[in-house]
Amino acid sequence: MAEITVLGAGSWGTTFAKVMADSGREVTLWARRGSVSEAIERHRENAEYLPGVRLPDTLRSTSDPRVALDGAHTVVLAVPSQSLRHNLAAWSSLLPPDATLVSLAKGVELGTLKRMSEVVVDITGVDEDRVAVVSGPNLALEIAQEQPTASVIACRDHDRAVALQELCTNSYFRPYTITDVIGCEIGGACKNVIALSCGMATGLGFGANTLATLITRGLAETARLGAALGADPLTFSGLAGLGDLVATCSSPLSRNRTFGARLGKGETVAQAQAAAQGQVAEGVKSCSSIRELAQRHGVEMPITEVVHRVCHDGFDPREMAGELIGRKTKPER
Numbered sequence: 001m002a003e004i005t006v007l008g009a010g011s012w013g014t015t016f017a018k019v020m021a022d023s024g025r026e027v028t029l030w031a032r033r034g035s036v037s038e039a040i041e042r043h044r045e046n047a048e049y050l051p052g053v054r055l056p057d058t059l060r061s062t063s064d065p066r067v068a069l070d071g072a073h074t075v076v077l078a079v080p081s082q083s084l085r086h087n088l089a090a091w092s093s094l095l096p097p098d099a100t101l102v103s104l105a106k107g108v109e110l111g112t113l114k115r116m117s118e119v120v121v122d123i124t125g126v127d128e129d130r131v132a133v134v135s136g137p138n139l140a141l142e143i144a145q146e147q148p149t150a151s152v153i154a155c156r157d158h159d160r161a162v163a164l165q166e167l168c169t170n171s172y173f174r175p176y177t178i179t180d181v182i183g184c185e186i187g188g189a190c191k192n193v194i195a196l197s198c199g200m201a202t203g204l205g206f207g208a209n210t211l212a213t214l215i216t217r218g219l220a221e222t223a224r225l226g227a228a229l230g231a232d233p234l235t236f237s238g239l240a241g242l243g244d245l246v247a248t249c250s251s252p253l254s255r256n257r258t259f260g261a262r263l264g265k266g267e268t269v270a271q272a273q274a275a276a277q278g279q280v281a282e283g284v285k286s287c288s289s290i291r292e293l294a295q296r297h298g299v300e301m302p303i304t305e306v307v308h309r310v311c312h313d314g315f316d317p318r319e320m321a322g323e324l325i326g327r328k329t330k331p332e333r
C-alpha cells in the first residue's frame with residue numbers, strides 16, 4: 001500500500017508517521033482500533049493522542065495489518081515496549097522480505113531483560129543489521145506541532161541508517177546517524193526511570209539543584225550500565241543520552257515525569273496509572289528490568305533502585321532524598 005508503514009497510532013507513532021509524510025514519503029499508519037484509523041482518514045486528526053494537529057493528506061491509515069504492510073520497504077514499530085513481542089509475533093509473517101525494521105520504543109523487556117532491537121531479532125529472525133532504532137529528545141506533541149527537533153537513528157549498518165535518515169529529514173526534524181544501537185537503546189530506556197525520579201522530586205517541591213543532581217547522577221548510572229553492555233560512552237553525551245534525559249526530566253509533557261510528580265504529591269501508583277488514561281509511562285515497568293539487568297552485570301544504579309522501590313515495593317517518595325543523599329560518600333567518578 002505504501003513505502004513506509006508505521007505500526008501503532010499512539011502519540012509517537014502518529015507523530016513519526018507525520019514526520020515521514022512531511023518528508024515527502026507515502027506512509028500508512030496502522031491503528032489497533034478501527035475508530036482511530038477511520039477518524040484519521042475522515043478528519044485528518046488523531047484526536048485522542050494529538051488533538052488539534054492536522055495530519056498530512058499523504059498519510060493513510062488502516063486497522064488491517066495486512067493492508068498496512070503490503071509492499072513496505074520500511075516498517076516502523078511504535079507500540080509500547082512490553083507489548084512489542086506479542087504484537088510482532090502476530091505481524092511477523094506479514095513483514096516484507098528485506099524491509100528495514102525500525103524500533104521507536106524506549107524500554108527493556110521484563111523477564112528476558114532484552115532491548116527492543118533484540119526482541120525484534122528474536123521474533124523475526126532477521127539479521128541485526130536490518131534493525132534500526134530512533135531515539136532522542138523527542139516529545140511527540142512538540143514535533144507534531146513542527147517545533148525544530150533533532151534525533152538519532154542508530155543502526156549497525158551505517159548505509160541503512162543513512163537511507164532512513166533521508167526518509168525522515170524535513171524542515172523541522174533533523175536526525176543524525178550512529179552505529180551504537182546498544183547505547184541509543186539504553187539511553188532511551190533509562191531516561192524514563194530518571195524522569196520518574198525527577199517528577200517525584202518536583203512533586204515533593206524540590207527545585208533546580210535537586211533536578212540537576214538527579215539528571216547528572218542519572219546520566220552517570222545510565223552510562224555505567226551502557227559501558228557494561230558494550231555501548232560507546234560518547235553516545236550518552238549525545239542526543240540519545242543527555243539530550244533525551246534533559247528533555248524528559250524537564251518537560252511537563254513527559255508521561256514519565258508527570259507520573260513521578262503524581263507519586264511525589266502523594267498519589268498511589270494505581271491513581272497515577274489511572275490518570276495516565278492508557279498512555280504508557282515506560283519507566284514504571286522498565287525500572288524493574290533495568291534494575292535486574294544492572295544487578296546481573298554488577299552495576300550500581302541507586303536512582304533506578306529507589307524508583308523501583310517506590311513503584312513496586314510501596315516505598316514512600318518522601319524517603320527518597322534521605323535514601324540517596326545518605327549513601328556512603330565517594331569520588332564523583
Ligand SMILES: NC(=O)c1ccc[n+]([C@@H]2O[C@H](COP(=O)([O-])OP(=O)(O)OC[C@H]3O[C@@H](n4cnc5c(N)ncnc54)[C@H](O)[C@@H]3O)[C@@H](O)[C@H]2O)c1
Nearest residue numbers: 008009010011012013079083104105106138139140279280
Ligand atoms: N510519546 C512520545 O513523546 C514518545 C517519544 C519518543 C518515544 N516514545 C516511545 O514510543 C513508544 C510508543 O509510545 P507512544 O507515545 O506512541 O505510546 P502511546 O501510549 O501514546 O500509544 C501506544 C500505541 O500502542 C497501542 N497499544 C497500547 N498497548 C498496546 C498493546 N498491548 N498492543 C498493541 N497496541 C498497543 C495504543 O493503542 C497506541 O496506539 C514507547 O516506547 C515510548 O516510550 C514516545
Ligand SMILES: O=P(O)(O)OC[C@H](O)CO
Nearest residue numbers: 136137138139254255256
Ligand atoms: O512522555 P515520555 O516520558 O514517554 O517521554 C517521551 C519521549 O521519550 C521524550 O523523548
